[in-house]
Amino acid sequence: MTTLKRIRKYRIELRENDHAPAHIHVVGADVNVSINLHTLTIAGNLPKALKPEVIEYVTNNQAELLALWDKIHPTSR
Numbered sequence: 001m002t003t004l005k006r007i008r009k010y011r012i013e014l015r016e017n018d019h020a021p022a023h024i025h026v027v028g029a030d031v032n033v034s035i036n037l038h039t040l041t042i043a044g045n046l047p048k049a050l051k052p053e054v055i056e057y058v059t060n061n062q063a064e065l066l067a068l069w070d071k072i073h074p075t076s077r
Helices: 051-060 062-072
Strands: 002-007 010-014 023-028 031-036
Touching: 002 051, 002 062, 010 051, 010 062, 031 051, 051 062
Parallel strands: none
Antiparallel strands: 002 010, 010 023, 023 031
């Protein structure tokens, strides 16, 4: 797994052995959610106070995140 960014005590990860659709994970002691890189749909319970920072990061880096997904998962988007 590749940690892309840390926000407070949480990690934003893109996992090498993962499944489509393209997504990232936000993980920490009490959080384990995924966010679809196309729709920004959140699967799981992301703390309300953390959500704006995470969505801002994903939105500002969406093209780069999708390119990285494609590089790591060339046949799975």
